[in-house]
Amino acid sequence: MEKVNLNLRLLKIDKRKGCFLLLSIFSLLNLSAQTALYNSGNLRIHEEAQLGFHTNLINDAAFDENLGLAGFYGNPTLSISGAFAPIFNDLEIANEGGVQLNTSLNVLNNTNFIIGDFISSKNNAQTHFNFLQDAFYVGDSDLSKIDGYALLTNQQNFTFPVGDASFVRPLSINSESPNLLVKCAYFFENPNNPSAFPGFNTDLKPRSIETISTLEFWRLEGSIPSTVTLSWNSRSSIGGFANDINEVTVVGWNKIANRWLSIGNTLTTGDLDNGLVSSEVFLPNDYEIITLGSLAVPEEILMLDNYLLTPNNDGINDVLVIEELELSPNNTIQIYDRNGLKVFELNNYTDEFNGFSNIDNLVINREQGLPRGVYFYLINMIDLGLNYQGFLVIER
Known part of the structure; x- marks a missing residue:
């Protein structure tokens, strides 16, 4: 040129x-x-x-x-x-x-x-x-x-x-x-x-x-x-x-x-x-x-179950899996014990809870994991505008 x-x-x-x-x-x-x-x-x-x-x-x-x-x-x-x-x-x-x-x-x-x-x-x-x-x-x-x-x-x-x-x-x-x-x-x-x-x-x-x-x-x-x-x-x-x-x-x-x-x-x-x-x-x-x-055609009713957690590393129910959260990657989860003490909280949850607390509070024997018993969960699916609550049982 x-x-x-x-x-x-x-x-x-x-x-x-x-x-x-x-x-x-x-x-x-x-x-x-x-x-x-x-x-x-x-x-x-x-x-x-x-x-x-x-x-x-x-x-x-x-x-x-x-x-x-x-x-x-x-x-x-x-x-x-x-x-x-x-x-x-x-x-x-x-x-x-x-x-x-x-x-x-x-x-x-x-x-x-x-x-x-x-x-x-x-x-x-x-x-x-x-x-x-x-x-x-x-x-x-x-x-x-x-x-x-x-x-x-x-x-x-x-x-x-x-x-x-x-x-x-x-x-x-x-x-x-x-x-x-x-x-x-x-x-x-x-x-x-x-x-x-x-x-x-x-x-x-x-x-x-x-x-x-x-x-x-x-x-x-x-x-x-x-x-x-x-x-x-x-x-x-x-x-x-x-x-x-x-x-x-x-x-x-x-x-x-x-x-x-x-x-x-x-x-x-x-x-x-x-x-x-x-x-x-x-x-x-x-x-x-x-x-x-x-x-997709929305499901008529979206229900969350009560869950069982057995964190003994046998590959079965070792972590809390909530499949419905695939519908809402933008979510929050909170878990409380029977006395109302918060023991776990996470944004954008994807199967992280394995029976251990991530809250800086008065959890006893934290390094051994949460004790067996009944727990209460709250889930907010932010991007779907839905809120759920239910029970979680930990067995050891």
Whole structure:
């Protein structure tokens, strides 16, 4: 690729002529090789000026005092590369081949999607299209969108115009406060074996989730509690795992539980071919990826038994196993003796109680384990909104 080092300052380019300035220069140079505009520090778009790119941009210096409009036009794929991420005021794309981002791109004001995608590698989340604090966009469609990572800076509510080469698959986020940074990308891939991440086994799920999509997912990074709205289209094949849109829910791979959990479906609209589903409030950074799933038919009555514990290391009833807690990884358990003394307490219980107290109180002979007898338990399934109580017998 041949670099064209203009090393110039653009002063109030006339709207009718500004878009043709670069083309005129390239034409005069009579270049036969593929060309690129190389910015080494003197390039600026002034207020009301327009700059049209019909060639690649190599940006190796600050390009951040722009007030006019920059556009990427033509048919062949263009690229943006270099050591510095350019900052445009207004931006538009009307290039069928799209613009490949090899370095990030920032926009202060409006982006006009006409035709063509802004494309970046989904294996590299550090290269992205960044909507700055007051940025917005118009015109996103299947023909023009962000095929890669989109970044949002200092905004509270936003719809990411993300997708893949074929479809725009937006994700809307509504946060409890402005996000310092929140990042999103869409993947038309099976979450069991994605290209950019380790696999997320869709069989690792609670019984409250019937099915998890194996066709697509979104990656969302953010540190503010938020709700999201996901879309689906005919390619999502919702009818393959849901009979009714009210069964559709947002699910995510939880980093702590290391399994899929339901994030809720507070609102669903549309039909099985096209629709939207909104989640409950969650923290995006708690989840590796999110996607669409379906809810299992709820059990009519969920009952917890009285339990027998015989902690003698024979492999039978040595620990307290409550299978129903698979439905509610976000839970608490408290165990009391017959005198009302708390002897055990744990959040997110998964078979840890083996007859020993974990409470700093007046338990006698603590190192020998709790004495045989009848105990009383309280369980709160937080994510299901259910509370249970019952008895536990320890035999030694």
